[in-house]
Amino acid sequence: MGKSGKVLGLCTAILLVIALAAGCTSQGNGGNKTDTGAGKNESGGKQEASVSEGAANVNLDGPLPVVKSPIELSLVTLKAGNSGPVEGMWFFQFMKEKANLNFDVKQIDHSAWNEQKNIMFASNQLPDIFTASFSIDEIMRYGQIEGQLLPLNDLIDKYAPNIKKLLDEKPEVRAAITAPDGNIYSLPSIGVSDLTVWNSFAMNRFFINQKWLKQVGLQEPQTLDDFYAMLKAFKDQDPDGNGKPDSIPFTGTWTQGIGDAYVILSALGINARNATDLSVKDGKVTVAGADPLFKEYLSYMHKLNSEGLLDNEAFTQNETAKFAKSANNQVGALSGAAPFVFAPDYAADWVPLTPLTSKWNSDKLWTDGNHVTPGRIVITSKAKNPEAAIRFADLFFTELYNFIFWNGPMKDSEEALGYEGWYLDDKGEVTYNFPNGITNIWDYVNALNPISGAPLGPSPVYDSINSLYGLKAPELPESELSWRNPILDKVGPYLVAPFPEVYLTPEALARRNELATPILDYVKEMEARFIYGHESLDKFDDYLNKLKSLGLEEYLQIYQSAYDAYVANMK
Template sequence: MKKKMMILMVAFSMMISMSVACSTKQSDENISENSAFPQNFNATGYPIVNEKVTLKLMGSKGASQGPWDQMMFFKEMERLTNIHFEFDTPDGKVFPEKKNLTFASDNLPDVFFAGSLTFFDQINYGKQGLLIPLEGLIDEYAPNFKALMEKDPAIRRAITAPDGHIYALPQVSDIIRDMMFFRTYLNAEWMEALGNPQVPQTTDELLELLKRFRDEDPNKNGKSDELPLSFTNAKNDSLAIARTYIMPAFGVLEDRANLSRLQVTDDTVNAVFLSEGYKEFLKYMKTLYDEKLLDPEIFTHTDQQLKAKGQENRIGMTMHAAPFSVFKVEKPEDNEKYPLVMPLTSAINSEKLFTPRPNITIGTFAITKNNPHPEATMRWVDYLYTPEGFMLGNQGIEGEAWKWKDDSKKEWERITPEGMNKEEFRAQNTPDIGSTIPLLKSMEINYKQNDPVNNILNDQANKLSEYVQEAMPLLFLSEEEENRVNIIKNDLMNYIAQMEAKFVLGKASFDDWDNYVSLLKKMSADEYVEIYQKAYDRWKTTK
């Protein structure tokens, strides 16, 4: 599928003013009859309940976060809605195990918030009746989220299970910078040392620049210690960054939505790892390695070690969230000095392509069968899909965590106590830093932040957005498909990762490419592609 991503622009005023839908058909036993509102419940306005109710909430807690029961986000939501939570917040590293034990023991919370519910979780536990269908509640009690789905039908497609139900709500971002993540940067000091040469436009031009980084001592220390290209080593997938930011130059894309290593072209799903474009990409990476242009520790180093090399002024080009994330940048405004490398072309592909990160993160919020107040719970979470809910969830309370610069409300800025780091303070206020929560991240509001680094990164993201093409939309597999894919994918991906390293390091010859392809087909690569083809065909028919 050759599809230019449409950037989600949400009409906030329409969302806020939209009235609650008046009727819907509901056949699921777990959802209350719409014709009889529960006592103590207000279908519109605030508070949501007249007398305070208490619900049990389970969520994945980020390492930097303070206790959730002390966060201004939850305290303000309780003040607004009259809904109080008792929290169970395992650390994110152990949360998947704790979540599985919770389902297995039937010791369910009332709500999963920052629940990291996978597609398999949703279809499996929804089928068992442990998670309740939400579409009826959305129609009745979530006018903001319903308006969001009507504005962007891709959201409904992404969260609707093959059985037709919605079991969990997502986080949605229309912030372009979030989708254009990471970005590729050149070392500003090195470029200046070389006389500010032209930023590469092709893979050949990049090769020549990296050779100059290697040969001309751009860090001026008299040593041959330069690392022309280095980037983050993803666990068990060392070339993931290179596939995302260099491989598109060869006409093939990394599937960042499903992590499938597949691509849709003209409605046909293809295996990127079997393609000629992928083969040419690996040959290019081998050239970089052979020419000592690629960090020799690319398959072993940690992100901390990468950053240490950057701080020592040893890296020429990298891919990361911002220049300061790797390079030693003295002042915030100096981030603009580090050249942004736009998508490259190659001898086999003349089209500039950038693969975006998905703007939809599934499984952030769900209601269980134990919840005695599903209507009130749905109204509670729907607030987070408003501009006010975004700022509360993203920053905290106005006047305490952030403020408008003046009455025109054209710019806002953070409030940070003296002696505290901005992000450290935010982590005490909201779980949105370190956990993925149900939220509509608004570009309209985010771009009003008075922050020089944000302004620089936003401008860069806007430029990259001209070249966006996704490999494949976010697809919801059936339980049977998910089970089969998991069986095939584990061995398939392990073998591909091993061979990637061998091809690049010269431990496997490209003369053996046909044998590599043959073995992948014996490992059910064709069946793997066929499963995603069926899921894609089903996605196309979802309205």
């Protein structure tokens, strides 16, 4: 055996990855486009799943075994960068011995996922199950339109009591995974929406360099004016003390992911993460880039840019470049997952920013992420044993199996199957023994299971270690509490749900695809032009009129109809 590791590091790593995965896999509201393909199920209406010959083999007396006699299922799953080989994985050994399920597994790297996915569906060479990442539009295309994904409604009602219980208790989850025809074609991952010190994961997190702030003699900013004054001081007063004019007050990645605009937009009262984000005001769907106060955002950002307070690479760099600057102690303010990620040698210098207010908005708000992400588990039309497949998926929605699939079994427990697992050391602390060749906890997790590439089911909450094993979750070190507790205090009370993931009917999807590219590309182009001064803000009304001519009103009405249907599904 190799080195031992405390469960604390595992908890931190997994919670971070859950948050990153949620952020990275979400396509945003309105920016994801796909062709609709040839319609095969456009008439709508719930479909009833036919009963397979293997239905009688399903064990209905308890979660395990899934089936009475062993069967084989084919599975395609995403492969994390440090994922171990399928051969010898505890997860599949557990499935074989305890669930009577043998898996024929294909792992696909994230970088190859889109290409491989398209090939598999175009050729109809599909596995029984995907545990991966499908967008809302892809669920519509491959489910409701093409019929390549099975409707799960009847399967859930008959064979998945834990999924059914969750959907009955949480109408917002049911609404998020129900297509316009009333069918459920995928199962989600579900983030933790109630913040505690363990899951202090407001999806969007913005940090300021408190060491620099102290150096320039300022208090933490509360308003947009304060934020400007802080950035100005960072530029003029050499906060890193190296005697060089190389400090970057504010950096970001405006053209990748969700961007960094939300810290300014929220201060103006715009509940959006970027210029192309949709939001709802008084029940009406709008887009941030057409909000009347978007002009004030552009004016503020132009001021920051013209005075050298905004990184001149903010619209061209990626996150790797951004974090290289913060890791080198060059930056005063930025968004990021956690200080130990973007500034490992200076993590103690960073604190979360409180939501800002402005003369246009006196109420603090902070746009959260969507905590329900559809498209994590799908069962295809090729599945010969769909009842067993949904029964397998149901395990991820139980407290025990969801927890151990993420964290591994307790040593010497019935689930361990001889695998070392975790145990209590002589101090009563939860500890791991790493197998040979593994030196850190995250590699251990990826050697254990195949699911970390795309989280499934509810996020594993560490309260489960108490309810399942009677143990107290380990205390977080001060280095973690120093940024987690402030997120709870500063951001937690002001979180506002973003525009939800919504389904478009096949006809609406086709029309949305026609409208989206010219509208969204124009918003992004003009955002940069206004901020960099290539276009005068005197032309803002012309910009709004151009959006109307591109079909903005029709675009918003498409989403209004989808949003109204989403709200109706929650009732």
